[in-house]
Amino acid sequence: MGDTGARSSVPRQExxxxxxxxxxxxxxxxxxxxxxxVSFVQGSWLGIVWVLLAxxxxxxxxxxxxxxxxxxxxxxxx
Numbered sequence: 603m604g605d606t607g608a609r610s611s612v613p614r615q616e617x618x619x620x621x622x623x624x625x626x627x628x629x630x631x632x633x634x635x636x637x638x639x640v641s642f643v644q645g646s647w648l649g650i651v652w653v654l655l656a657x658x659x660x661x662x663x664x665x666x667x668x669x670x671x672x673x674x675x676x677x678x679x680x
Contacts, residue, residue, distance in 0.1 A: 624666035
């Protein structure tokens with residue numbers, strides 16, 4: 603059968619954008635990596651703290667990104 607031109611009652615699902623908190627944690631991660639590089643270049647061991655902060659924020663960013671993708675998948679199927 604051909605297309606009748608009628609609109610479907612099911613709304614079109616657009617991909618959800620990355621949540622703001624994931625973007626913020628990603629930005630903090632990038633800044634922490636830059637601060638760690640600068641600290642190590644200057645010979646300061648304080649860079650270790652920046653590396654730990656970068657690891658924490660990268661995990662947070664990954665978590666919030668995956669959580670938003672999971673919520674989008676659940677809203678489509680259920």
